[in-house]
Amino acid sequence: MSDFTSGFWNVYVIVLTLGSIAFCAWILIAMSKTTGQGGGAGPAGKTTDTTGHVWDEDLKEFNNPLPKWWSNLFWITIAFSIVYLILYPGLGSVKGVLGWSSAGQYEKERSEVDTRVKPLYDKFAAMELAKVAADPEARAMGERLFLNNCAQCHGSDAGGARGFPNLRDGDWLYGGEPEKIVETITGGRMGVMPALGAVLGEAGTKDVAAYVRSLSGLPQDTLRAQAGKPLFEANCSACHGADGTGMQAIGAPNLTDNVWLYGSSEATILEGIQKGRNVNVSEGTLAMPSFKETLGAAKIHLVAAYVWGLTNKPAAR
Ligand code: HEC
Numbered sequence: 001m002s003d004f005t006s007g008f009w010n011v012y013v014i015v016l017t018l019g020s021i022a023f024c025a026w027i028l029i030a031m032s033k034t035t036g037q038g039g040g041a042g043p044a045g046k047t048t049d050t051t052g053h054v055w056d057e058d059l060k061e062f063n064n065p066l067p068k069w070w071s072n073l074f075w076i077t078i079a080f081s082i083v084y085l086i087l088y089p090g091l092g093s094v095k096g097v098l099g100w101s102s103a104g105q106y107e108k109e110r111s112e113v114d115t116r117v118k119p120l121y122d123k124f125a126a127m128e129l130a131k132v133a134a135d136p137e138a139r140a141m142g143e144r145l146f147l148n149n150c151a152q153c154h155g156s157d158a159g160g161a162r163g164f165p166n167l168r169d170g171d172w173l174y175g176g177e178p179e180k181i182v183e184t185i186t187g188g189r190m191g192v193m194p195a196l197g198a199v200l201g202e203a204g205t206k207d208v209a210a211y212v213r214s215l216s217g218l219p220q221d222t223l224r225a226q227a228g229k230p231l232f233e234a235n236c237s238a239c240h241g242a243d244g245t246g247m248q249a250i251g252a253p254n255l256t257d258n259v260w261l262y263g264s265s266e267a268t269i270l271e272g273i274q275k276g277r278n279v280n281v282s283e284g285t286l287a288m289p290s291f292k293e294t295l296g297a298a299k300i301h302l303v304a305a306y307v308w309g310l311t312n313k314p315a316a317r
C-alpha cells in the first residue's frame, strides 16, 4: 500500500474502508430499530410486524429486529476492525501505530536466519571449492540452493531441457572449472548466435546444416555436407572453431560431440542457422540470469560447488 503513484488512491482506499464500516454500523442501527407494530401475535404474545409473506395458509414471516447476540457479534467485528486499522497498516498508506509491515517481518526473520547460518557460510566461503564439494553438509546446502533457484530451468536433477544446458553431462558451454562455474552463476550468460539464413541462402543453409550433422557422425546428405564445409569455414568457424569444437569464451557450443542444447534434427539446426539464437530480444531470449545480487558470493560458492560436484568426484580430505 506504500507504492501508490498518486495521493488520490490513498484517499480513495481510506474513504472506501471507513465508508464500508460506517455503512455496516448504520445497517445494524437501522435494523435494531424495527419494533413490532401491528400484525399478528408474535412470540410471547407480543404483537409483531410481519413482512406480509404468508405460506401454507398461516405461516407468516415476522419482521422482528435482529437477535441481540447476533447484532452484538457484528458490533464486535466492527470494533475489531477499527482497533486493527489503528494498530496495523490497512487504511491506504497509513502505517498503523505498531509500525508493522510484512516486508519488515520478512527482513527480520531473514536476518535472524542469516546470523544463525552465517558462520557456516563463512566457513565454506573460505574453503577451496573442490573441498566444499566434498563436504556432505555443504553439498546438502548447495543442493537446496539449487532446487530453490536453478531447478525451474535446469531441472531438479540438473539434467537440463531444450535450450537449458544439462549440468551433469560433463559438456560445458562456458567451461566446467570451478572459477568458470562461479563466473557463470555470478554474472549470468547469454550466448548469441547470429541469423545467417540471409547470408547463406536456402541451399547454403541446408548444405551447412548437413555438414554440422556430419561433424557428430549423424546421417546426412554426403554431397551437401561436402558443399557445406567451406561455407562453415567462412561463416561459422570464427565462433565454433575451424574444427567445430566450439569456443567457451563466448559459449559457442562444440558441434562435434553429439551433445545438443537445442537438438540434432535437421529442422532444429536449420532453424538456428536461419533465425539465430537469442538475437531478437523482442521474440524472447534464453539466458542464464545473474545471481550476484539475489544469492551473493557465499551462496554462489556453495551452489557452484554442488554443480561442480555433479561431474567431478570430489576428493574427500
Ligand atoms: C531462467 C532460467 C535459468 C535459471 C533460473 C538458471 N539458469 Fe543456468 N542457464 C540458463 C540458460 C538458458 C543457460 C545457457 C546460457 C547460454 O546458452 O548462453 C544457463 C547456463 C548455465 C551454466 C553454464 C553451463 C555450461 O555448459 O557452461 C551453468 C553452470 C548454470 N547455468 C548454472 C545455474 C545455476 C547454478 C543456477 C541457479 C543458481 C542457474 N543456472 C539458474 C538458464 C537458467
Ligand code: HEC
Pocket: 190, 191, 192, 193, 194, 196, 208, 209, 212, 232, 235, 236, 237, 238, 239, 240, 250, 251, 252, 253, 255, 259, 260, 261, 262, 263, 269, 272, 273, 277, 278, 286
Ligand atoms: C558470432 C558467433 C557465432 C557464429 C558466427 C555462429 N554461431 Fe552457432 N552458435 C553460437 C552460440 C553462442 C551458440 C549458442 C546459443 C545459445 O547459447 O543459445 C550457437 C549455437 C549453434 C547451434 C546449436 C547447437 C546445439 O547444441 O543445439 C548450432 C547447430 C550452430 N550454432 C551452428 C552454427 C552454424 C552452422 C554457423 C555458421 C553458419 C554458426 N553456428 C555461426 C555462436 C555463433
